[in-house]
Amino acid sequence: MSKRILLAATALIGAVLTLNAQSFTEGFFLRGFNRAYQYNPAIVGENDFIGLPQWNFQLVNNVGAGAFLYPAGDILVTGLHSSIPASTFLGNLPENIRFRGDVNATVMSYGFLKGGAFHTIDVNVRAIYGASLPKELFRFLKLGAKDGASELGGMGLGGNLFIELAYGYGRKVNDWLSLGGRVKLLLPMHGAQFDISRLDLTTNQEQLKMSLRGDLYLTNHTTNIHTNDQGFWDLSTLSKKGTTGFLPTGVGVALDLGLLATPAEGLTLSLSVQDIGAVFCYYANRATMGGTATFEGFDDVTYEHLNGEDMKKLLTDTGKEFLNLLRPIGFYGHSWRTQGLNMQANLGVKYEMPFYRRLAVGATGRHIAGAGLPYWEGRGTVEVNPWNWLDITANLGYGTQGAVFGLAAAVKFHHFQLTAGWEDGFGGTLLASRTPIQRNFRTIIVGLTYSL
Amino acid sequence: MRKTFPFLLGLLMVAACENKTYDIDNLSTEVTLLEDEISVPIGNFGPFNLELVNQIPLVGQVLGSVLKTEADGTILCEAQEELYKISVYEIMAKTKEDMSKPFSFPIGKKYTSPYTLGSLFQGFGFHCVDQHVTLSVTNPLNQAYTLGGDAFVTCRNTRIYEICYENYFPLKDIPVRRSSSEVELLDMNLPDSVYFTPEEMGFRDLSINLPERPADHVWSSWNSEFVFSSSYTGHIAAGENAELPLAMFGLTSISVKFNLPIESYEFKEVEVSIELENTLPLQVEITRLQLMTGEDAAVDENLVATPGDLTIKGGSLEKPGQTPITLNIKAQEGIIPDITGIQMGLAVKSAPGYADTLLSFKQGVSVKSASATLRGGVTLGVSNE
Numbered sequence: 001m002s003k004r005i006l007l008a009a010t011a012l013i014g015a016v017l018t019l020n021a022q023s024f025t026e027g028f029f030l031r032g033f034n035r036a037y038q039y040n041p042a043i044v045g046e047n048d049f050i051g052l053p054q055w056n057f058q059l060v061n062n063v064g065a066g067a068f069l070y071p072a073g074d075i076l077v078t079g080l081h082s083s084i085p086a087s088t089f090l091g092n093l094p095e096n097i098r099f100r101g102d103v104n105a106t107v108m109s110y111g112f113l114k115g116g117a118f119h120t121i122d123v124n125v126r127a128i129y130g131a132s133l134p135k136e137l138f139r140f141l142k143l144g145a146k147d148g149a150s151e152l153g154g155m156g157l158g159g160n161l162f163i164e165l166a167y168g169y170g171r172k173v174n175d176w177l178s179l180g181g182r183v184k185l186l187l188p189m190h191g192a193q194f195d196i197s198r199l200d201l202t203t204n205q206e207q208l209k210m211s212l213r214g215d216l217y218l219t220n221h222t223t224n225i226h227t228n229d230q231g232f233w234d235l236s237t238l239s240k241k242g243t244t245g246f247l248p249t250g251v252g253v254a255l256d257l258g259l260l261a262t263p264a265e266g267l268t269l270s271l272s273v274q275d276i277g278a279v280f281c282y283y284a285n286r287a288t289m290g291g292t293a294t295f296e297g298f299d300d301v302t303y304e305h306l307n308g309e310d311m312k313k314l315l316t317d318t319g320k321e322f323l324n325l326l327r328p329i330g331f332y333g334h335s336w337r338t339q340g341l342n343m344q345a346n347l348g349v350k351y352e353m354p355f356y357r358r359l360a361v362g363a364t365g366r367h368i369a370g371a372g373l374p375y376w377e378g379r380g381t382v383e384v385n386p387w388n389w390l391d392i393t394a395n396l397g398y399g400t401q402g403a404v405f406g407l408a409a410a411v412k413f414h415h416f417q418l419t420a421g422w423e424d425g426f427g428g429t430l431l432a433s434r435t436p437i438q439r440n441f442r443t444i445i446v447g448l449t450y451s452l
Numbered sequence: 453m454r455k456t457f458p459f460l461l462g463l464l465m466v467a468a469c470e471n472k473t474y475d476i477d478n479l480s481t482e483v484t485l486l487e488d489e490i491s492v493p494i495g496n497f498g499p500f501n502l503e504l505v506n507q508i509p510l511v512g513q514v515l516g517s518v519l520k521t522e523a524d525g526t527i528l529c530e531a532q533e534e535l536y537k538i539s540v541y542e543i544m545a546k547t548k549e550d551m552s553k554p555f556s557f558p559i560g561k562k563y564t565s566p567y568t569l570g571s572l573f574q575g576f577g578f579h580c581v582d583q584h585v586t587l588s589v590t591n592p593l594n595q596a597y598t599l600g601g602d603a604f605v606t607c608r609n610t611r612i613y614e615i616c617y618e619n620y621f622p623l624k625d626i627p628v629r630r631s632s633s634e635v636e637l638l639d640m641n642l643p644d645s646v647y648f649t650p651e652e653m654g655f656r657d658l659s660i661n662l663p664e665r666p667a668d669h670v671w672s673s674w675n676s677e678f679v680f681s682s683s684y685t686g687h688i689a690a691g692e693n694a695e696l697p698l699a700m701f702g703l704t705s706i707s708v709k710f711n712l713p714i715e716s717y718e719f720k721e722v723e724v725s726i727e728l729e730n731t732l733p734l735q736v737e738i739t740r741l742q743l744m745t746g747e748d749a750a751v752d753e754n755l756v757a758t759p760g761d762l763t764i765k766g767g768s769l770e771k772p773g774q775t776p777i778t779l780n781i782k783a784q785e786g787i788i789p790d791i792t793g794i795q796m797g798l799a800v801k802s803a804p805g806y807a808d809t810l811l812s813f814k815q816g817v818s819v820k821s822a823s824a825t826l827r828g829g830v831t832l833g834v835s836n837e
Contacts, residue, residue: 065474066474069474069479071474072480074478075478075479075480076474076475076476076478076479076480077479077480077482078479078480078481078483080483080484080485081480081482081483081484082482082484082487082829082831086487140486141483141485141486142485142486142487143486143487143488144485144486144487144488144489144490145490148491203490203491203492204491204493205491205492205493205725205821205823205825206493206823207493208492208493295492295493296493296495297493297494297495297496297821297822297823298494298495298496298497299495299496300496301495301496301497301498302497302498302500311711311712311713312713428474430474430476437474
């Protein structure tokens with residue numbers, strides 16, 4: 001293992017993925033934000049627009065790099081360093097360490113007013129990834145097996161690439177109420193999932209035993225990975241040519257619903273629910289891993305074995321028996337998996353100051369129903385529109401990952417609208433990698449539209 | 453507005469600033485795993501039996517030259533020797549007797565001192581047991597003859613240098629059959645109470661009583677000799693007071709070299725539990741146990757092995773002696789490097805209760821149910837590349 005791997009691990013730990021729609025709450029406050037419908041489809045745009053590329057990164061982690069890295073004088077050590085007490089290291093870890101990330105690139109979006117409604121069309125490319133590790137794994141690494149036995153199962157790692165085609169419809173029902181919805185067609189393109197559902201270790205004077213159960217899913221459009229005579233995957237059959245086409249490997253549908261109300265002058269209430277739906281992914285290649293390997297000591301080691309090479313070979317052969325548990329065994333057959341979408345509910349209220357309409361205050365609430373890593377938050381917001389071409393909003397709040405804040409700005413020049421926003425937590429980041437030191441919820445969005 | 457921007461900027465700096473305390477460039481990637489304790493089985497080793505003794509310098513060379521075994525592995529002490537031979541024609545040339553009638557040809561005393569492993573070990577207190585002596589003669593004539601004199605066997609207690617056994621067996625009444633390749637003149641087991649190999653065994657006042665003109669009675673011209681032979685066999689038992697004189701061979705401290713490549717795991721303390729099974733009727737007293745490291749296999753004072761003194765019980769193939777041992781190896785500073793050998797003081801003595809157990813090549817020591825317990829963790833220093 002090298003520093004680079006360690007850095008990548010901490011970056012991954014600091015990365016959070018939520019499989020959720022773009023939840024840029026600041027978009028609710030930015031005036032004339034062309035893509036506000038992505039927050040609440042009931043927000044009817046003021047003009048037609050063409051959306052140029054927008055990038056949206058969202059990360060959620062329930063543990064930060066600070067749980068794994070500790071300052072020790074002039075150096076930085078890991079929690080597995082001998083100077084860090086086990087109670088300190090393990091006390092900073094949740095029972096299940098989880099992180100999810102969502103990278104979304106809006107390739108094209110188009111919004112137009114017609115027939116009293118605001119229609120939107122988006123083409124997005126989304127990549128999601130995530131991982132889950134049990135705290136027990138780190139307890140074992142730090143202290144060893146408790147009473148000779150450890151259950152380390154429940155870890156997973158995976159990622160998917162989607163194309164999202166979305167159509168939105170928003171309409172003012174009357175002077176004070178708007179309703180809207182978006183239908184999203186999700187087309188998974190590539191994906192991989194690796195789960196270890198069971199990993200039991202027994203270490204005592206009589207035996208060293210490992211029982212493992214794992215599954216590996218890999219999409220591969222045109223060529224299946226073949227197996228060798230023993231049934232193990234032969235990765236040499238995964239050739240570079242023609243193994244991954246450009247066809248969907250599944251289908252999914254998601255629905256956004258929204259309601260926007262202006263019951264009084266300057267007061268706006270927003271309620272939206274996003275990502276009601278699911279995605280069905282087809283994995284052309286599936287493998288299982290598992291079994292039990294037991295070592296009860298070497299048998300019949302003679303005097304001649306007691307030299308370096310023979311003993312090394314005995315140790316190597318024993319190690320191979322355990323490593324073979326991780327060799328993927330090909331599983332033939334259709335493998336469909338349902339990828340759940342993390343439904344998100346947003347609540348917002350905004351009030352323009354009667355004495356200065358260009359200043360508004362408000363609050364937002366958000367809940368993301370993520371399996372294993374649900375998220376909620378509440379924020380207090382202030383927004384100011386000092387000039388027609390500039391709009392700035394800032395918020396401060398608290399959520400399941402601690403204190404959070406957000407900043408966003410929209411700049412208009414000619415017909416272009418440049419929007420940038422940033423939601424983050426406190427605690428700082430690692431140098432260079434920007435990995436959060438504390439548990440965190442982070443969103444970064446940058447986009448450009450052209451108003452027609 | 454004038455206050456808004458500074459506030460936002462301050463928020464930005466507080467929240468998103470890089471924390472210089474967490475400088476990855478100063479990251480120490482040293483990790484210590486499994487800090488509490490972890491136990492793993494090692495397995496069974498051996499048996500390391502007496503055949504390995506041949507690999508010990510000097511001692512092995514001496515033993516290898518005399519070591520023989522029965523079919524079941526029991527060490528066999530055996531010596532066969534031709535004591536005396538003379539042909540009919542030589543007798544006829546040497547005798548001064550009138551060969552026209554029967555005559556007697558005097559030979560005198562012919563004997564041997566059989567030297568076997570038992571002869572060597574008896575000096576260390578081991579017992580020579582199941583001792584069997586055979587004296588024989590051949591008859592090249594086509595008629596029987598008789599002998600004069602006695603067959604004899606004497607044994608001496610080499611510890612107190614006194615004769616412990618002496619017996620004479622007259623030969624006059626033993627006819628030597630005609631044309632016999634071998635006639636046993638004496639075939640006996642030494643008494644069980646005699647633990648020493650024969651100092652002398654053979655014939656005294658030996659004479660051959662021949663017929664007239666013995667040349668006329670030679671069965672075959674190419675076989676005209678009288679051959680007197682001896683044969684000795686015996687086994688070795690531990691006895692009650694045996695002790696290998698390792699000091700004599702400079703072996704009060706022996707070194708056994710091997711290679712145990714464990715340095716890469718950076719252990720600080722290892723406890724090894726083993727069950728030693730010993731089928732030798734000897735108990736082994738180990739003192740000043742020390743570990744050797746390095747390519748030159750030198751004693752490493754930094755490594756402490758406890759206990760430094762221990763006794764391995766003796767046993768037999770039917771009833772092995774079991775000795776549980778828990779050996780703790782600890783590096784006083786740093787880590788335990790590759791272990792390239794073990795050095796110890798050694799004393800090998802008779803095991804109580806196994807005095808009558810015969811020594812066998814199949815006897816030896818086995819390590820059963822070995823396991824290791826690691827404490828203090830395994831420290832790995834990860835590469836900074």
